[in-house]
Amino acid sequence: MSKKITSILIANRGEIALRVIRACRDLGIKSIAIYSDEDIRAVHVKRADEAYHIGPAAPAQSYLNMTKIVETAKAAGADAIHPGYGFLSENENFSEMCDKNGIIFIGPTSKAMELTGDKMKCKAVMKKAKVPTVPGSDGIVEDMQEAADIADEAGYPVLLKSAFGGGGRGIRLANDEKQLRQEFEMASAESRAAFGKAALFVEKYLERIRHIEFQLIRDSHGNSRHLFERECSIQRRHQKLIEMSPSPVVDQKTRERIGEIAVRAVDAVDYLNAGTAEFLRDPQGNFYFIEINSRLQVEHPVTELVTGLDLVKLQIGVAQGEELTFKQQDLKMNGCAIECRINAEDPFYEFAPSTGIVPNCNLPYGPGIRVDTYLYPGCNVSGYYDSLVAKLLAWGRNFDESRIRMKHALDEFMIEGINTTIPLYKTIMDDPNFIKGELSTDYLERFKILNKMSENAKEAAKKSAKAAVAAVLLQSEFVRKTEAIHQSSMPKSKWKMMRG
Amino acid sequence: MSKKITSILIANRGEIALRVIRACRDLGIKSIAIYSDEDIRAVHVKRADEAYHIGPAAPAQSYLNMTKIVETAKAAGADAIHPGYGFLSENENFSEMCDKNGIIFIGPTSKAMELTGDKMKCKAVMKKAKVPTVPGSDGIVEDMQEAADIADEAGYPVLLKSAFGGGGRGIRLANDEKQLRQEFEMASAESRAAFGKAALFVEKYLERIRHIEFQLIRDSHGNSRHLFERECSIQRRHQKLIEMSPSPVVDQKTRERIGEIAVRAVDAVDYLNAGTAEFLRDPQGNFYFIEINSRLQVEHPVTELVTGLDLVKLQIGVAQGEELTFKQQDLKMNGCAIECRINAEDPFYEFAPSTGIVPNCNLPYGPGIRVDTYLYPGCNVSGYYDSLVAKLLAWGRNFDESRIRMKHALDEFMIEGINTTIPLYKTIMDDPNFIKGELSTDYLERFKILNKMSENAKEAAKKSAKAAVAAVLLQSEFVRKTEAIHQSSMPKSKWKMMRG
Amino acid sequence: MQFKVGDLAEMLEGEVLRTTDNNSVVVKIGGKQHTLQLLKSGTDEFEFLLDNSFHHAKILQVGTAEVKMMIDGQPLVVKKHSKLTEVLEKASAIGGVGGGDRNLTSQIPGRVVNIAAKPGTEVKKGDVIVVLESMKMQVAVKAHKDGNLKEIKVKQGASVARNDVLAVIE
């Protein structure tokens, strides 16, 4: 494990592949990209030192094809594989396959990954390590009495969940014991009817929760550090849209307290490399561990901006057996960073996917602005892969400075040819609840943000009305003049085609 | 002076106009741009809230036309004028004219500007304030005896300079008193022959000097802060090319010591707003004040990256009478920043100016990278104005991290259609002397950097040789196929025009 | 001519008064005269200063009655208003003419992952007919009206483009 890495195959695409390529370059490591048929003109192919074709567009046959990727890594002479996020990043079989083939997997061991991937097992380990988890039963409850005892301990309201349910189905809310009895009977009957047996468990119902996570890094010598928190409460369909650090509700004392718990969590599973401990926070300020994400996260640049650290470079260092060079107390939080995930989705039309060629784009820049993206003029936004096309980040000395910089960077960000979530974020940056830090995972619905966005769009149309009419007049005038010239065969046009 | 500014006219163009526009936007202030005939399609015209035409391309008739600019400011209802750097930024008459017309000039008072603009007067004030200046005579020496006394005090070698000389002419070096006598006689005779009288002064000859400056800000309540140093020793023809902070030869103790002197310097001239105290540093570690630059400097982003402050926002705050909110001890230096000035000049051909349309360009981005530029695909690089087209900055936790990020950002920075100084900077980033921090104002000549650059270009050609031949083969094949298609009138080409 | 901009209630009157040599155009919009300073002018892209402020227009589609554009980064439809368009709008408000109304089209490009309804059956507006997948998201395409599902035009696994007809409802 203490072999110096000289070349890395990046088993991913899009902005994260480019991000890893940059880190490789900075470390003097050869970067090796892979690409599907769909991605031959993608930016990661152009920027890597080498690029290998690995299969058709469909992920199963390319970016998820473990055998092909390991073969390619061996043929190209790669010392290590960086999985990015998504695809094979949390696949313990892949990590193991790398291991068996003498390739360093830049991420946790397959053993740690297996444990963090099993929520029930992981929860049990955490309880043993005194990491607070969401109160409730450890597994399936035997009968109504056990359910009532657990509910008493956890405190009402509680949720009654069917082990066979999923996606919100089979979940029942109980505000007191009487209601719990009613619901328990009905749920048991329902479950027996559908699946032949009742398998229910009890969990405390958390309302108005925030999603707050701690970035962690742990080396092969057992040193663990937390790199502070990220607030990721603004979500849609359980997917994060906006992340920031610090969280408006985490003060230095809480940061240290929960940070220590997060460190305990990764120590408990003998974790390796970068990872994230995710917590729910209720309005009373209680934190409940929910899971460890055993990979580099999409939102890692938020942490990079407030710590000054380069997480991908750290990952590579840890993977080649280096010891972390900083102690917990060496780390200082500097200012505030916000990230908006620019997705190729239409926020005015139920976030429908939007794909195709981007004929032109303009990336924002300026003080405090960072963009991680695979976009370039002429690039293809493919329907085969996920909708994240860019991550826009703004750093400021405080929340307000970063928020205002973000707002104006969103104004500057121009992406032609596809719809994106930019209009949504513009609305959020100006929303008084966001400004007050009044966040929760139901933020979008709670404050009717989509309605506000539509109103803002109408306001914008009002402001642009004159210019829009002017454009129509110019367009028809241009056509008229062009036709007149064609008809009269005049050699020269006063309305020359100007290149601006 | 304590009027809240709601709109600012920016009496400048190029990247600095865009920089001020961004600061205005972030503060909710209306930005008003001005433009010459040459600049109608310039980016500052597009990004400002309003833009006014002020005259023909030649600066004297547009960006230097004080009356026209003040008239435009009044017509547009501007509360204040930001002069940027260059043009009217250090013109005390312009500052005064703004004052008389009830417009806030964002910069020092005309009185302070007049004083800092007169080197001899300023030197006298500094001596009184115990700010160390270059040892030598305070003015013209009377006779040989005075010259010898001053030389004794300053220490040999000394320079004998003619008050009528300029641009290096009439400067004589003396290593001891004997040589001084000889040179004094010859120089006196020469001067009498040419100008009718001898007017010589004596100054200590400083060898292998570094150019190190301190950023300062002073509010209207008399609070002064220094924002640490910038090392600007890499120059060509006395123009800075690369700046960085911290300087490799300034430790915390020296920083505090010289910083205090710099504060004393701006206090001595009752300075207002942002300014820079410039020093020379000899190899023995002595600092000599040379002048105050009474404006925002080109290289101000270097300081922004290591302090986290937004200098233009600070300038606007000070101009509307606000008190600085931070004490000297609140400021911490964070990491290292390097700036390369990307000039439209051909470093392979005596830095000849290179102008014209830039059909395409690719701005670098990624962790720690910032670009301030007026470039966009299709923009015009005009011969009427100076050659700075972009400032590329790289921040890192330490010098090496910022240096390596700079190196790769330079690789990524593509500017078509014109020559730039990018190849020079690529060579410097890899130069062992630069890496060691072995800097001086004669750095380029001393380490034969231009020769190294040419060698690097040859090396690059060698590496690209195969690809170049491949490109020639593709090109001739493309022409052959296209012709074949035209001749046979085939409707479809296998070699379709691909848009990448 | 009268123009209706986006959803705005008021109409805007607009006309070109004259064009000059130095790339400027004098127009009258909403009763006020303005000089447009042209920065860029082409078949589908215009850049100009209006009242000293910069605007960028990308013309996406020009019809006889409306122009679709991106103005300063925002999508906007400008309708050319006339007696004819009024008549047409009333007609379409009453209930559509021609076959366009029968077709259920795809609003997004994607792959068909599920056919959720049977041809020949009665469907209600809002019933899921086809499920598409794009960008790892599943998007249900729902019936746009009540009626008989005459035909499903796509097969499971097929790729569809935006505006492709997925099914016919009568």
Place this chain on the structure above:
Amino acid sequence: MQFKVGDLAEMLEGEVLRTTDNNSVVVKIGGKQHTLQLLKSGTDEFEFLLDNSFHHAKILQVGTAEVKMMIDGQPLVVKKHSKLTEVLEKASAIGGVGGGDRNLTSQIPGRVVNIAAKPGTEVKKGDVIVVLESMKMQVAVKAHKDGNLKEIKVKQGASVARNDVLAVIE
């Protein structure tokens, strides 16, 4: 064909072996066979993978004997080598033919700020003939050879483009 790349001493042999349907071209360069995977191909711009590495070529000028290009951001001249070019090179090395040699041309665009020499006088190689200004820099244009300054083709204050003839020296 033999190619001379930039200032490199060695020649490189290069030829196209075959082109395939899926935008790839098999070539032989320096005795080794390579498959070029084309990403972009047009009259003046090519993007391709060579030995799994990306290259971008922008063709600036195509002559019968040489091609000027930007390859991966670096300017480079590739000469097509043949007996004819050898002969031409030798001839030009001896001392130029035709009138091109009489003309003193401007290497940069700029404005004439000073005429530093008098027509009819003898000048030496390196003497300043004209001073141009561009980007606030003064650039001296010096005589390219000894001779008689026959004519100065520009006036003080005039704008000149790159490669404009400034003076004639015979």
